[in-house]
Amino acid sequence: MNDWRVPGFTSTGSKRPDALFGTPARMTRAAGCRVWDESGREYVDFVMALGAVALGYGHADVNRAATAAIAAGVVGPLPPVAEAELAEALAERIPWLERVRFLKTGAEAVAAAVRLARVATAREEILGCGYHGWLDWCQGAAEGVPAGVRNLFAELPFNDVAAGRELIRARAPRLAAVVVEPVVVSEPTREWLQMLRVETERAGAILIFDEIKTAFRLAIGGAAERYTLKPAPDLVVLGKALANGFPLAVVGGRADLMNAANRTWISSTLATEGVALAAARATLEVFERDGVCEHIHRIGTRLLPGSPASPRCVSCITRRRICRGVWRCAPLSAASCSSARPTTSCPWRTTRARWTVPSPCCMRPCARFRRACTYSRAGRPRSLR
Numbered sequence: 001m002n003d004w005r006v007p008g009f010t011s012t013g014s015k016r017p018d019a020l021f022g023t024p025a026r027m028t029r030a031a032g033c034r035v036w037d038e039s040g041r042e043y044v045d046f047v048m049a050l051g052a053v054a055l056g057y058g059h060a061d062v063n064r065a066a067t068a069a070i071a072a073g074v075v076g077p078l079p080p081v082a083e084a085e086l087a088e089a090l091a092e093r094i095p096w097l098e099r100v101r102f103l104k105t106g107a108e109a110v111a112a113a114v115r116l117a118r119v120a121t122a123r124e125e126i127l128g129c130g131y132h133g134w135l136d137w138c139q140g141a142a143e144g145v146p147a148g149v150r151n152l153f154a155e156l157p158f159n160d161v162a163a164g165r166e167l168i169r170a171r172a173p174r175l176a177a178v179v180v181e182p183v184v185v186s187e188p189t190r191e192w193l194q195m196l197r198v199e200t201e202r203a204g205a206i207l208i209f210d211e212i213k214t215a216f217r218l219a220i221g222g223a224a225e226r227y228t229l230k231p232a233p234d235l236v237v238l239g240k241a242l243a244n245g246f247p248l249a250v251v252g253g254r255a256d257l258m259n260a261a262n263r264t265w266i267s268s269t270l271a272t273e274g275v276a277l278a279a280a281r282a283t284l285e286v287f288e289r290d291g292v293c294e295h296i297h298r299i300g301t302r303l304l305p306g307s308p309a310s311p312r313c314v315s316c317i318t319r320r321r322i323c324r325g326v327w328r329c330a331p332l333s334a335a336s337c338s339s340a341r342p343t344t345s346c347p348w349r350t351t352r353a354r355w356t357v358p359s360p361c362c363m364r365p366c367a368r369f370r371r372a373c374t375y376s377r378a379g380r381p382r383s384l385r
């Protein structure tokens, strides 16, 4: 196989070997919480498609809905009934999604939210906090982004009330939107979230929550639900776990802002493809029926060292209950729960309470850990399936 046919090794940058584990580099299939590599080796997966899968790979209910949508023709010349039905179901469960539009990727959906904010405010500048995808509007330093576009964007630091307030106030007359990932490694403080709400209102700017990692994980409605932000963000963006791995993203929020979609142009040929819409509907039902977010929270809390629910260190829990391989057993479900990003501290060598997710070094064989690692079938983690 030629690796150079796909520049950078893979089309999903965060799956390139140096971003994750090094080896194995490619997989052939996945089921539940397990993944098989090219040589047939089996792994317990805590990455779960970079957070795009929360119910487990190939969840039966989701597959059943997707299969029915395939049998129904996948896509057609008219908008599908499933689009309106899913919009209704989401609005019922997440009331601040008064109107929604569907797209295929998170990056597109956040870009759509930004466009809608610019339409609503007739302003251009954006403050962003976190990662919002690869598109031009938020790529401060990337080559190939026009300087004019780059200059319209600036970073807002996570959880820094004073700096955030100052940045918003300084740009107030030109500021269209503040786009934030509400959880970046650690949880946000109430003061920071409240500052964002108050200051954007004061500045006449739109508050956009990029809930691509947090919705269908912290809570079905993401951080806005978990931290009960009132009033809710003006616009929110959902993606990743929303359709349990089928490609779908949502931009939604206040009706007056979303209705501006009629005045600008936001559209994609396959945004209304029926398989992902059906998968999302089924995913939502499973999340509600099975209390999935509560389960993720429970498991994540047990894996996080130093938490009251976890008197033992994370590596002991992992050895005893989850471990099958070496790097394969790094507890990223904790990361799923807290939506954290890799840190540089290694949980196998240090069990510091500030640890959130394993660093790449933990993904490689660690001699001390390998010796201690025994896998017990009876001790398998409870699956959601």
Ligand SMILES: Cc1ncc(COP(=O)(O)O)c(C=O)c1O
Residues within 6 Å of the ligand: 104, 105, 106, 107, 108, 110, 130, 131, 132, 133, 134, 181, 210, 211, 212, 213, 239, 240
């Ligand atoms: C918070 C957040 N926003 C936006 C994106 C971009 O989504 P996508 O990769 O589906 O375009 C990601 C992807 O990791 C994300 O985590």
